[in-house]
Amino acid sequence: MAGSRITAGIVATGSELLAGRVRDANGPWIAERLGRLGVDVVEIVLVGDRPEEMDAALRSLSGVDLIVTSGGLGPTADDLTAAVVADLTGRPLELDEHMEKVVGDIISRFADRLRWDADALAEANRKQAMVPRGATAIRPAGTAPGLAVPPGDGVPTVLVLPGPPREVHAMWDDAVASAPVQALLERTEPFLETHLRLFGVPESEIAATLRAVGEHTDLAPLEIVTCLRDFSLEVDLRRRPGDEAAETAHDAVVAEIDARHGAAVFSRTGQTIDELLFDLLSGHTIATAESCTGGLLAGRLTEPAGASAHVQGGIVSYSNEAKANLLGVPQDVLDTHGAVSVPAVQAMAQGAIDRFGVDVAVAISGIAGPGGGTEQKPVGYVCFCVRTADGTEIVRDPVLPGERGDVRERSVVLAMHLVRRILTG
Amino acid sequence: MAGSRITAGIVATGSELLAGRVRDANGPWIAERLGRLGVDVVEIVLVGDRPEEMDAALRSLSGVDLIVTSGGLGPTADDLTAAVVADLTGRPLELDEHMEKVVGDIISRFADRLRWDADALAEANRKQAMVPRGATAIRPAGTAPGLAVPPGDGVPTVLVLPGPPREVHAMWDDAVASAPVQALLERTEPFLETHLRLFGVPESEIAATLRAVGEHTDLAPLEIVTCLRDFSLEVDLRRRPGDEAAETAHDAVVAEIDARHGAAVFSRTGQTIDELLFDLLSGHTIATAESCTGGLLAGRLTEPAGASAHVQGGIVSYSNEAKANLLGVPQDVLDTHGAVSVPAVQAMAQGAIDRFGVDVAVAISGIAGPGGGTEQKPVGYVCFCVRTADGTEIVRDPVLPGERGDVRERSVVLAMHLVRRILTG
Numbered sequence: 001m002a003g004s005r006i007t008a009g010i011v012a013t014g015s016e017l018l019a020g021r022v023r024d025a026n027g028p029w030i031a032e033r034l035g036r037l038g039v040d041v042v043e044i045v046l047v048g049d050r051p052e053e054m055d056a057a058l059r060s061l062s063g064v065d066l067i068v069t070s071g072g073l074g075p076t077a078d079d080l081t082a083a084v085v086a087d088l089t090g091r092p093l094e095l096d097e098h099m100e101k102v103v104g105d106i107i108s109r110f111a112d113r114l115r116w117d118a119d120a121l122a123e124a125n126r127k128q129a130m131v132p133r134g135a136t137a138i139r140p141a142g143t144a145p146g147l148a149v150p151p152g153d154g155v156p157t158v159l160v161l162p163g164p165p166r167e168v169h170a171m172w173d174d175a176v177a178s179a180p181v182q183a184l185l186e187r188t189e190p191f192l193e194t195h196l197r198l199f200g201v202p203e204s205e206i207a208a209t210l211r212a213v214g215e216h217t218d219l220a221p222l223e224i225v226t227c228l229r230d231f232s233l234e235v236d237l238r239r240r241p242g243d244e245a246a247e248t249a250h251d252a253v254v255a256e257i258d259a260r261h262g263a264a265v266f267s268r269t270g271q272t273i274d275e276l277l278f279d280l281l282s283g284h285t286i287a288t289a290e291s292c293t294g295g296l297l298a299g300r301l302t303e304p305a306g307a308s309a310h311v312q313g314g315i316v317s318y319s320n321e322a323k324a325n326l327l328g329v330p331q332d333v334l335d336t337h338g339a340v341s342v343p344a345v346q347a348m349a350q351g352a353i354d355r356f357g358v359d360v361a362v363a364i365s366g367i368a369g370p371g372g373g374t375e376q377k378p379v380g381y382v383c384f385c386v387r388t389a390d391g392t393e394i395v396r397d398p399v400l401p402g403e404r405g406d407v408r409e410r411s412v413v414l415a416m417h418l419v420r421r422i423l424t425g
Numbered sequence: 426m427a428g429s430r431i432t433a434g435i436v437a438t439g440s441e442l443l444a445g446r447v448r449d450a451n452g453p454w455i456a457e458r459l460g461r462l463g464v465d466v467v468e469i470v471l472v473g474d475r476p477e478e479m480d481a482a483l484r485s486l487s488g489v490d491l492i493v494t495s496g497g498l499g500p501t502a503d504d505l506t507a508a509v510v511a512d513l514t515g516r517p518l519e520l521d522e523h524m525e526k527v528v529g530d531i532i533s534r535f536a537d538r539l540r541w542d543a544d545a546l547a548e549a550n551r552k553q554a555m556v557p558r559g560a561t562a563i564r565p566a567g568t569a570p571g572l573a574v575p576p577g578d579g580v581p582t583v584l585v586l587p588g589p590p591r592e593v594h595a596m597w598d599d600a601v602a603s604a605p606v607q608a609l610l611e612r613t614e615p616f617l618e619t620h621l622r623l624f625g626v627p628e629s630e631i632a633a634t635l636r637a638v639g640e641h642t643d644l645a646p647l648e649i650v651t652c653l654r655d656f657s658l659e660v661d662l663r664r665r666p667g668d669e670a671a672e673t674a675h676d677a678v679v680a681e682i683d684a685r686h687g688a689a690v691f692s693r694t695g696q697t698i699d700e701l702l703f704d705l706l707s708g709h710t711i712a713t714a715e716s717c718t719g720g721l722l723a724g725r726l727t728e729p730a731g732a733s734a735h736v737q738g739g740i741v742s743y744s745n746e747a748k749a750n751l752l753g754v755p756q757d758v759l760d761t762h763g764a765v766s767v768p769a770v771q772a773m774a775q776g777a778i779d780r781f782g783v784d785v786a787v788a789i790s791g792i793a794g795p796g797g798g799t800e801q802k803p804v805g806y807v808c809f810c811v812r813t814a815d816g817t818e819i820v821r822d823p824v825l826p827g828e829r830g831d832v833r834e835r836s837v838v839l840a841m842h843l844v845r846r847i848l849t850g
Binding site: 015016017018019020021022023024025027028029030031032033035041042043044045046047048053057060225226227229234236288290292293294295296297298299301302303305306307308311312313314315316317318319321322325326355356357369370371404405408 | 440441442443445446447449450453454455456457458466467468470471472473478482485651652654659661713715719721722723724726727728730731732736737738739740741742743744746747751781782794795796829830833
């Protein structure tokens with residue numbers, strides 16, 4: 001039966017999701033993981049904490065092979081997912097004594113903080129260890145165990161997970177390894193995936209490229225998802241192993257993208273620009289000189305653990321005085337060309353090299369808006385200089401689209417790509 | 426009929442949402458806006474681009490008063506929401522000639538970029554201007570008009586919006602003003618809302634406070650949503666105008682929160698710490714000295730337009746050399762106490778005051794992890810100093826929970842609250 005289509009729906013519960021306070025993080029994460037396992041996610045549903053809403057959502061998904069829920073587990077009274085699932089699947093809740101002990105040990109550590117008395121504790125403990133008959137309990141990462149419930153009676157396999165993303169991530173491997181989920185996964189195979197990442201190509205160009213390929217090759221067997229994320233274009237190609245038509249389509253798409261946009265492809269493995277740059281910076285030292293991005297580039301370069309091996313630091317020279325005093329930008333450059341100019345960022349980059357003693361520096365100065373634009377230097381006009389201690393440099397001064405936040409974030413990403421370029425020659 | 430309960434469901438379409446590539450931004454945004462108008466959002470559904478998935482999602486929501494869709498509009502072939510909605514509501518699609526002209530003008534501006542010929546253009550144009558009979562077209566902010574479709578035949582009122590968040594935001598007021606949506610809203614009234622924001626109180630404490638109030642006051646008539654966001658606790662209270670029981674519950678909750686956690690309440694209007702700080706910094710100048718946060722605090726302080734009025738800049742002193750050379754931290758402080766120490770952040774803050782000539786400086790140095798922790802200074806140990814030019818200072822050195830990213834972001838928020846505290850005396 002390998003290779004048949006397995007579909008899934010995801011139900012995330014939590015009133016805060018419906019109040020618009022927070023975005024659901026679990027749905028997309030679970031969807032991506034299921035996708036890798038070869039499972040097609042057809043729907044993600046967000047509902048409140050009331051049992052009838054949960055029940056209705058589960059029933060509306062009865063056509064899928066697998067339902068994954070997140071949230072609505074835990075020791076407080078409004079966490080009712082296990083009971084709803086037991087009811088839906090017609091499986092009575094039974095005490096899992098092993099899990100009662102596991103949960104008891106965990107809850108007792110939280111008890112003081114929750115200010116519960118012994119009775120409330122024992123009750124919460126028992127509630128957490130109740131498992132629908134025939135279901136597999138999944139060891140908790142927080143206080144709530146998960147559940148994997150086999151299919152039956154018109155109800156698909158149901159995997160019940162808690163709400164906190166950290167717990168979902170920690171429990172995922174056990175959940176996938178549980179007997180009910182494994183029984184499903186045996187019927188399919190993981191997709192073969194290609195993850196192309198392009199910088200500097202608009203989505204409309206890729207759409208035109210795909211249309212061109214489609215004129216001579218059937219693309220239907222290939223799953224193609226294009227997506228703009230972090231100002232880069234992600235093109236993900238997914239196919240079933242052994243599907244020759246999908247393989248042909250895949251090869252045709254990759255060949256055409258290489259032919260038309262080859263120079264813009266910076267990753268073929270899904271590696272992010274952050275990961276790429278981290279590797280490239282090995283053996284180098286880097287510092288930043290930022291104006292309109294206000295420290296966001298330095299913040300991003302120091303995001304990965306181990307960044308201190310190459311990041312020495314940076315100067316946020318938001319005011320003109322800071323540009324002159326802290327980075328040594330000559331006053332006549334500021335007077336003649338302005339703080340947002342190519343000569344200014346060149347001087348800023350050199351200032352960072354001198355002050356931090358690094359071999360690569362990157363400088364950004366621009367007009368993020370909404371005010372401050374002129375006809376010659378409109379909002380979105382941003383100057384970049386990446387310079388090395390031995391005198392190589394790359395300079396750019398594009399007008400970037402978008403509002404203040406977009407201009408700042410796009411500038412950070414563009415700067416990272418310029419650093420990549422100077423390091424790869 | 427004012428004051429009756431109006432329910433809504435939201436359907437967002439897009440295969441990229443189900444592939445887990447991107448998080449849906451429209452669902453939460455629309456939910457928040459509907460909530461303010463007095464509408465209860467009971468479900469948010471994310472589906473793919475196939476008409477049958479869209480149709481099934483719309484049918485599963487037939488019990489609500491209003492369905493809002495986002496995505497699946499636009500000139501390309503796989504954008505089918507309008508057709509699906511026309512089919513579902515039994516309203517034939519008819520050409521809206523006024524909208525055809527509006528859309529034609531807009532599309533012609535995009536035509537070159539999309540590389541379409543005249544025929545493809547005219548067809549896309551017509552497709553965009555097709556409106557289900559009796560529906561109101563909503564003027565596009567991008568290329569796609571929205572639709573407001575009156576209820577009928579077991580189908581609720583349907584509001585159809587495009588996918589790009591910017592377009593949704595721009596079209597929202599017109600959408601709400603459309604006759605079909607207004608007919609619904611006449612049956613309800615906007616909620617009365619109180620938005621408390623607390624810093625430094627764990628969610629479990631608020632839960633205990635609410636339980637205590639619940640022992641003497643019926644809280645059922647009051648809608649209470651608590652939510653941790655940006656390391657602050659949001660407590661939002663919502664009630665129908667004129668509901669006395671809800672008013673009593675509201676007053677009891679606010680009084681008890683004030684009594685137990687009054688010092689932690691930093692906003693009663695939903696104002697964020699960023700907005701508060703922006704106002705407080707008026708007339709002051711500020712600079713940052715950051716180590717483990719790597720520029721994120723400066724990046725955040727410069728996020729609002731107009732930040733240049735008070736932010737002079739910052740120094741990211743990631744290496745010890747940078748702390749000594751650029752901020753003047755004495756070598757013997759680094760040798761004796763270490764770079765992560767109270768004396769180090771005191772010297773960093775003073776260095777920022779001296780170098781930027783500001784009247785407030787904030788310094789952060791800590792162990793973000795995952796490596797670098799010791800028994801005395803574990804991962805999460807972060808030192809803060811906020812100092813003013815006239816010599817006032819606040820110093821803190823907590824051990825913050827969480828992983829590297831959490832520690833860094835939490836440090837930024839804590840630093841902002843310390844600045845708030847020094848500015849409010």
